[in-house]
Amino acid sequence: VFAETPAGRTETIAVPEGPLVLSAVRASLDVAGGTSQAYVIEGEIRFGSTVARAGELLNLGAKPSVEPALAWEDWTGGLATTDPASEPAPFGVGTVGARRPGSAGTPHAALTIQRLDVRVRIEGDLAITEVDETFFNPLSETVEGVYRFRAPEGALLERFGVDRDGGILYGFVKEKQQAQAQYQANVYEGSKEDPALLTWQGPGQYEARLYPILPGATRRVVVRYSEWLARSGEKGERRLYSYPMAFEGTEASAPQIEDLSIEVDVSAANAKQIKPTTAAVRVGDVVVVRDHDMVPRADFALELFDDGSTATRAVRAKHLPDLVALGPEEAKDVRRKGEGEADYIVVPVRATDMPEREAGLDLVLVVDTSAATDKATLRLARSATNALLAHLGKSDRVLVLAGDDRVRPVAPARAELANVDAALKQEVLEGLAKVEAGGATDLAAMLGEATTKVGDSRASAIVYIGDGNSTVGETDLAAIRERMKKAPRLVRLFGLGVGDGANMATLAGLSTGGFAERLTDDRSAARAALRLLEVAEKTTDLGATLDLGPHVERVYPRELGAVSAGETVFVVGRVTGESPTEATLTTARGKSTIKLDVKPSTDLGDLRRRWAMGRLDELLAENAGHAALVDLGVRQGVITPVTSIYVPTSKEMTREQRDQIDRRKRKRVVVTEPPEEQKADKTLVCLLYTSPSPRD
Helix, strand or coil: CEEECCCCCEEEEEECCEEEEEEEEEEEEEEECCEEEEEEEEEEEEECCEEEECCEEEECCCCCEEEECCCCCCCCCCCCCCCCCCCCCCCCCCEEEEECCCCCCCCCEECEEEEEEEEEEEECCEEEEEEEEEEECCCCCCEEEEEEEECCCCCEEEEEEEEECCEEEECEEEEHHHHHHHHHHHCCCCCCCCCEEEEEEECCEEEEEEEEECCCCEEEEEEEEEEECCEECCCCCEEEEEECCCCCCCHHHCCCEEEEEEEEEEEECCCCEEEECCCCEEECCEEEEEEEEECCCCCEEEEEECCCCCCEEEEEECCCCCHHHCCHHHHHHHHHHCCCCCEEEEEEEEECCCCCCEEEEEEEEEEECCCCCCHHHHHHHHHHHHHHHHHCCCCCEEEEEEECCCEEECCCCCCCCEECCHHHHHHHHHHHHHCCCCCCCCHHHHHHHHHHHCCCCEEEEEEEEECCCCCCCCCCHHHHHHHHCCCCCCCEEEEEEECCCCCHHHHHHHCCCCCEEEECCHHHHHHHHHHHHHHHCCCEEECCEEECCCCEEEEECCCCCEEEECCEEEEEEEECCCCCCEEEEEECCEEEEEEEEEEECCCCCHHHHHHHHHHHHHHHHCCCCHHHHHHHHHHHCCCECCEEEEECCCCCCCHHHHHCCECCCCCCCCCCCCCHHHHCCCCCCCEEECCCCCCC
């Protein structure tokens, strides 16, 4: 196992020879044949009077000994990196780093999270989460803050706002480059203006800039997002709400929250039983968690149970524009048009009775080595490949290809899928180390040829690792998709975008049945590899479509791409008449009828935004121009790869925007006495990563 313990306290782990005392340690522990061994990366480990420190190997047995370790094989695939420049993925709680005004460099200091209020309302299967944070600047200078935030998979960000005149001013959506220029014009050394800007970084990942943060002062940031809770169980009786707040980095990078409050209003959830997975109290219809001076080491989760249903529960909602998220002109236009828009419907599609497949996973990795790939990008691509290889099991097979306008095996003797062993890993990594970047980039050619390398008997996937920028052949998403339809078989595709210049919009559009994620360092590569393998090993129906009948039009996604065992895909469309009572699901295994139970809902515009994002994917697939993509985002008030959320300065605000400032007091539910288990120190003090072959 890999162990990581916090500074300032000691922890004990029992091994066959006796107790090991860990102090602020990051170490790999191995027990084989009743004999234990520990390699110390940071901190120290004590066994009686024997002490091993960073870079040393502790051997236990009849006579404990310590010796210098010349090398250590990182079986974690990069999770154990000690690179101080290796940043963790954005926290679900949101963090702010500080830098000099107008600087484009990496934030040099993290601001303190003075207060975090998470307010959740669950209405039926819809959960609306508001994250309200106050950050404190302990520095002696005015800084610009860089706020990073990650929403759960499938969630849509609704609003972003900052403190203004005693309340919260929410921003509005505008074209990305225009918003960037307007923000930049207001931020410079000595500026007194107060803008903020939120940009899309990748699926579910956002970065904001806010200014100014005065020395010794606080700033408040509020984001709100919505998500539909998938149902599980024989009758769909179980729902799970999760707030992702666990940090993903070294102990030194962990955020400290001085004052935490989570409140979940379940009054409209229609649940008969509620089970929080952490210490909580229930005050009426609100589930409450309170804590202080804490490090978020685990997500907050809440299980909700009801009687379930034999029919699939669908929701119909009115067209509700969010005037706050619209620019001044767009808001006027919406007011002029008034009502008359068609309703929306969302239908959850869940795979059942999936066929059994041969054990093991087949992965074809395509590493982009075209001329545009610089040394830093290629090094990170090698890290991602190493992370995937490190966590594959003996029953899995892999083929690693280098690609530009064609593909070729990085290890000449490994031209076909082969079982993963130490020899294969060594050959592949040595081959990647010798690869020289060169040639043009033809994404369609690379991916199309890669599909010929996999079969149909096992779970399989193609993993593209590169920047996603095609320079020859089909260069736009629509054309690449069209060519991929002519491939000999349907295959799941994952896109790992390497570096800040990766085209995440294209990679997200190509990721059929998978996902796209940006890699910025070794740690993010290792985390993405673990998540990818967890998703890829699931049995999947590819090429699925859903027919909702003649009264539902413009259904998104038009092609479901993949329906995986245990997962739910939410399909949204516009209703022009009566609600459908059934739907037809078509997969490679045939057709099946889904009975629908459609209920009305006040969704605060979630289905409108969800439909708009589906329409955006369609426009990208049609190779629509930049103007069409921007128009959709601006009119619907959604943040996309081509739109951002801009918070105007005090001088730029219109009268309507001043009237929209939310000046409601931050109120908390009164809890008279916390539960006994919450009074105790419930901090998880040891992070354990298991062996690299979870499927064997």
